[in-house]
Amino acid sequence: MxxxxxxxxxxxxxxxxxxxxxxxxxxxxxxxxxxxxxxxxxxxxxxxxxxxxxxxxxxxxxxxxxxxxxxxxxxxxxxxxxxxxxxxxxxxxxxxxxxxxxNNKVFVVEFFKEVSNNPKFKTDDKNLSNSNELILIEHTSVNPNKALHVGHLRNAIVGDCLYRILRTAGKDVRVINYIDDSGVQVADIIVGFKHAGFSTSIVDQELSKEKTKFDHYCGNEIYVKTNALYKSRPDLEIKRKTILKELENPESETSLFTRTIVDRVLKDQLKTCWNLRCRYDLLCFESQIVQSNLWTDIFSILRDKEIIYFENVGKNAGCWVYKSGKEGDKVLVRSDLTLTYFAKDIPFAVWKLGYLRNPFDYIFYATQWDASNLYRTNITKNLYETFGGSSGVEKESMIDFSRISKVITIIDSRQERLQNLMVEILGKLRMDSKYKYLGYEPVILSQSSLDSLGISGEDKNSLHMSGRKGIYIEADMALSILEERSKVETRNRNPELSEEEISYISREISISAIRYFFIKFDLGKMITFDINESLSLEGDTASYIQYAYARGKRVEDKNIEAGFLEKQNKLENNIEILNFSSSEIDLIKHLCKYDIELKQAANNIDPKVLSKYLFQLATLFNNFYEKSPILKEKNEMLATHRALILNSTLEKLELCMNIIGITPLTRM
RNA sequence: GGGUUCAUAGUUCAGCAUGGAUAGAAUGACUGCCUGCGGAGCAGCUGGUCGAGGGUUCAAAUCCCUCUGGACCCGCCA
Structure with missing residues (x-):
């Protein structure tokens, strides 16, 4: 660069x-x-x-x-x-x-030399990694039986920012969203629909007239309520078992029905993700991993290499187990020959690393907010018509497994133990060096949030969310609360704007605020989500950054009117006679550190690095804004150079904002 | 019981990977600054035995050990 x-x-x-x-x-x-x-x-x-x-x-x-x-x-x-x-x-x-x-004088001269040589600051890729390595990121991966809550947002937003950082740093990246469409959680809502008396007519009709999204309906009405029923209705648990068994046959009536439900929920979940400007390349369905028989392949390799053993005695007698020195024994195949949750994950991990054959085709699923195509895995073309379209994509252009240099999985830290086991097993296959998991601590709810949701706090001042128990704040709800709040603010500040403009602005403000909020914390720290305090618009927030940008943009517009841009072409060489203040020099120096910070964020796989840089940039700019006027400056040459600094700052602000997903607004 | 992880200003958090000088932000409280380039801002002030104790080092918030307190993980659940 x-x-x-x-x-x-x-x-x-x-x-x-x-x-x-x-x-x-x-x-x-x-x-x-x-x-x-x-x-x-x-x-x-x-x-x-x-x-x-x-x-x-x-x-x-x-x-x-x-x-x-x-x-x-x-x-x-x-x-x-x-x-x-x-x-x-x-x-x-x-x-x-x-x-x-x-030496600030020399530094400033050098800076303006570079700026005038490169007035548009286009990213120059020649200094970036030009290797053809490919990185896979898996994130979001929410069970398709409910709407996303704010805890899921941490996963999705961190993953999406990471994608943007690596892309900007010149890497080729593919984003995968893993859909567990054949597990217990999905079976729960099928039980609800089929056997617990919840209406299935809703499946056929649009919910839009009641303004209820289908994912909310499944989560709030079916999933939570069905789970509450299990205590008093033991027959339902038996039904669930039957359903899980029926799901093993992809052509069963239950499987067909489930695919319809999963598809409806998934589409609504994706709407939430897309609203927050996340995007994906590929949806991987667990049911298809199962059908692909990748498990059979990896099982025989693990068995032949004596990585897993058949247990004859003890509590795990009759099971295939992996014996970890550190973590103890882990059952992979139960004595009834079914696979554990962990075992099901192994073929997927191994597939991502390109260790086995690739059984999948990729079929067009949807066009996303950024106009990119989202694809889904497919094995037999006619089997999954309910999932949508049919135009395929070349296997190699989706994922060229020979180029994969890293596979990153973003997971809740509660899964870390299992991920450690996974890395151990992959290590024995000599493929752990490419496999990284990025654990993050969960999002919990503050007492006041619990109160406003009407949930008794159990004598704690915060509580973990639970999709099953109904303890959560939905992502859509958080977004709309914030949107309403910024709408009031925007309307107050800009009474002359139309409702349409106000809606647009407040929407972008709220999306940006949520994205920034979820990446500014260290991944190793729990986030206590408070419906009021977490959604602030002042201080260390996206709004602060957007405000700085908007002010700067306004000045730039006036600069153009005043003709500063033409004058820039006539810059003299004797900049030395100008006295730049610390507000200007500090800003310039910070601008010049962008590359270092981006590299650090990419190498450390840490989006927070960039959010800190961006906030600091906005702060330095606000300081510059106060202390270094352009239009009022009498010294024309100084004013022109300040206009150049402003120009560069806006470029860098925009660049960083786009990486984090904060919308650069010209008015707010 | 075994393991992982966290503890820094009233509050929410950076900094710890790779030890370095006077520990930084934001917010709250208090005080200034709009006939201006947009006050969602700027400037100032207040606020810290970096959980406790020990060790290593010329030097520890940072590395090691012990303890205390919190969270999480430890199933033929997912």
């Missing part, structure tokens, strides 16, 4: 320090020094710990060494000398840090 100034500076410092090491007859492999940014601005732009590391080897005090390096060695450093003075000041500070300060 462009704007390598900061990376060049770091590189320069690094090379000069290697010269220092050479002076002492040492190399980087012996003294692995670090170049970092000091927390305190007074200490400069970069600092190194090299003196502390040398102290031991040279048996001198760090400050002595620092003194010597700064006053004797560095002045002769060719790396520092031959560059056009980007590094201005090198000093040492007790107890032994060497600090480097960027």
């Amino acid at each position: 462009i704007w390598m100034i900061v990376e060049n500076v770091i590189d320069e410092i690094s090379r000069s320090l290697e010269e220092v090491l050479a002076f002492y007859n040492l190399t980087k492999s012996e003294v692995n020094f670090d170049i970092s940014e000091p927390h305190v601005k007074d200490f400069g732009d970069f600092s190194t710990n090299i003196c502390f590391l040398l102290a031991k080897k040279l048996r001198m005090s760090p400050s002595e060494i620092a003194d010597h390096i700064v006053n004797t060695i560095l002045p002769t450093s060719s790396a520092l000398m031959n560059k056009n003075g980007l590094i201005d000041l090198v000093s040492f500070v007790n107890p032994g840090f060497i600090n480097f300060r960027i």
Whole structure:
């Protein structure tokens, strides 16, 4: 990408320090020094710990060494000398840090040179990974028997941001949504429809007149209520068993009915995901994994390699088990020959890694909000007509298994134990290096949210959500609450706008706010969702970022009217005479760190890195906005350069906002 | 009982991977700033024994150990 100034500076410092090491007859492999940014601005732009590391080897005090390096060695450093003075000041500070300060005047000149060479800041891919590696991400994967609740949103949004980050970092990525359409949870609602007296007529008619989505209906009315019935109706549990058995035959009447229901729920779930600007490439259905017989293949491999064993004695007698030293024994095949939940996951994981044959075709399923096509797996073309269309896609262009470099699964941390087992097993097949799972802690509900839902809190001040018990806040509901709230705000601020415009703006504000909220926390931390506090529009929120963008955009429009853009072409070379303030310099420096931050987010698989960068960018911009006026500035040359900074900032803001999924609005 | 993980300002959280200087935001409270480039903002002020104790180190919020407290996992459920 462009704007390598900061990376060049770091590189320069690094090379000069290697010269220092050479002076002492040492190399980087012996003294692995670090170049970092000091927390305190007074200490400069970069600092190194090299003196502390040398102290031991040279048996001198760090400050002595620092003194010597700064006053004797560095002045002769060719790396520092031959560059056009980007590094201005090198000093040492007790107890032994060497600090480097960027020469702001030179830096600013370099910056404007790059900006005017590349006025549109188009992403230049040549510096990105140009290998043809392919990354698979699996996320969302909600059971198709209910609507998404806010806990599921964490999965979907983190996964989608990760997709966007990796895409922006130049990787080829495919997104998979796994649909468990043959498990107990789906069987529950089939029991509800068929045997618990809930009306099936609703299946045939549209719910739209009552404004109820089908996924909400299945979750709230059928799933929760059916589960509550099991206690008093033991016959229903027997029915459920029968249904599960019938689902094994894909041509049974139960299977047909289930496919209809699953499809209706799934379509509504996808609507929620698409509303939040998530997108997918492929839907994988568990029922098809089962039919593919991939299990048979992987089972015989595991058995032949003696990774799993048939147990003759003990509590697991009659079962095929995997014996983990760490995690204990895990049953894969029950004594009645059925597979456990964990076992069913193995063929899917192995398939994703391209270890086995690929039994699937891909069939068009839907066009998504971003105009991309969503496909679904298929084995026999005529079998799944209820799922929709029939136009296929080339197998290789969907997933070329030979190019896969990483398979990332985003899962609730409660599944981590099983994922550890999976990695162990994959390790024995020598394919664990590509398999990564990203665990996140669940979203729980605050007491006040529970109160407003009318749920008794059981003496706790927060509670885990449960789809089965009906303890949750639906994603659609959270979105519409926030949308109403921002609508009021938007209308107050923009009384002249039409209802249509207000609706559009408040919708984008609410989507952005929710997306930002779910990625700004560390994945290892539980999120307590509070219906009021979590959906704020001030402070560290997407709205703050959008507001900064909107203000900036407004100024830019006026700049264009005032003709600043034409003047940019006539920039003089004597920028040196301009005095840029810290609000300008700090902003420019931050702009130049974009590449470093994006790489970090991509390498660490951590979307939060980018959200922090973006928030900081918006903060620095707001500061610039207050302190560095453009239209009011008398010095025309300064104003023109400020307009350029504004221009660059808007570009970077837009870029980062799009990665996180915050809509850049020109009015709000 | 075994294991994983978390504990940082009144509150919600960054920082910990790869140890480094005066521990950062946001929010709340309080105080300023709109005939202006849009106040969903800016500036200021208040607020911390980084859960406790020990260890390693020139240096620990960060690494190691113990303890306390919370969450989660440990089924021929999914």
